[in-house]
Amino acid sequence: MSNTQRRTQAQRREETRARVLACARHRFGQQGYAATAIEDIARDAGSTIRPIYHYFGNKEALFEAVTESFEAELLSALQAPTAQGTAAGIAESWQRFMALCDTPGFVQVVLLDAPHVLGRERLRRSAVVREAQRRFDEMWPERPLSDADRELYARMLLAALTEAALMRGERRDYDSSAALVPLLMALDTV
Numbered sequence: 001m002s003n004t005q006r007r008t009q010a011q012r013r014e015e016t017r018a019r020v021l022a023c024a025r026h027r028f029g030q031q032g033y034a035a036t037a038i039e040d041i042a043r044d045a046g047s048t049i050r051p052i053y054h055y056f057g058n059k060e061a062l063f064e065a066v067t068e069s070f071e072a073e074l075l076s077a078l079q080a081p082t083a084q085g086t087a088a089g090i091a092e093s094w095q096r097f098m099a100l101c102d103t104p105g106f107v108q109v110v111l112l113d114a115p116h117v118l119g120r121e122r123l124r125r126s127a128v129v130r131e132a133q134r135r136f137d138e139m140w141p142e143r144p145l146s147d148a149d150r151e152l153y154a155r156m157l158l159a160a161l162t163e164a165a166l167m168r169g170e171r172r173d174y175d176s177s178a179a180l181v182p183l184l185m186a187l188d189t190v
Contacts, residue, residue: 017055020045024066029105033063033113060117067114070106075127078135093135101165111162129154 007015023044027036038059042049056062077096100106115123123129133150145153167174 013055016045016047016051020047020052020055020062021065021069024062025069025105025109028063028066028113029108032108033117038062063109063113064118067109067118070100070103070110071126071128073103073106074100074110075131078128078131090135090139097161098164098168101168107165107169111165123155123158124151129158132157 020041024036024041027041027044036059038049038052041062042052045051052062056065074097077100078093080096132154136145136150136153
């Protein structure tokens with residue numbers, strides 16, 4: 001027997017789940033949540049809709065899994081070594097974020113559709129928002145932030161990142177990193 005024939009049922013299930021997730025990332029990223037049908041994702045995955053409902057429950061739960069997969073990439077990029085707690089560290093994180101904005105589907109799923117489909121309150125428990133809040137605490141250790149302040153700053157950061165990503169999409173030739181330097185310098189003096 002070859003290795004392909006010896007795959008366990010669990011391995012086959014995981015492969016199917018991963019294939020459905022990859023196809024859903026592609027469809028939701030290209031077409032958006034509203035224009036994507038479960039049947040199209042199933043067809044792309046070479047499957048029926050049954051495994052989608054089995055592994056994910058429904059379209060919204062599948063979309064949440066897709067959103068979480070993109071957010072995991074963002075979290076990984078944000079947690080990569082930087083000069084954390086400094087303007088240079090923020091600039092590095094900015095570059096990583098902007099690179100992710102070029103990943104097919106990221107902006108559509110995470111920044112445009114997720115807040116509407118999954119609800120804005122979901123952001124409070126997002127690992128990405130918690131990481132942003134941790135970064136704020138590192139930036140200003142001498143002045144501890146209240147929970148409300150941390151949440152406000154994280155929301156402001158998300159709004160700014162969303163607008164920056166949309167502008168990047170509108171103006172591909174614009175180098176937003178150059179514009180970031182004076183802003184960071186101003187923040188550093190506050």
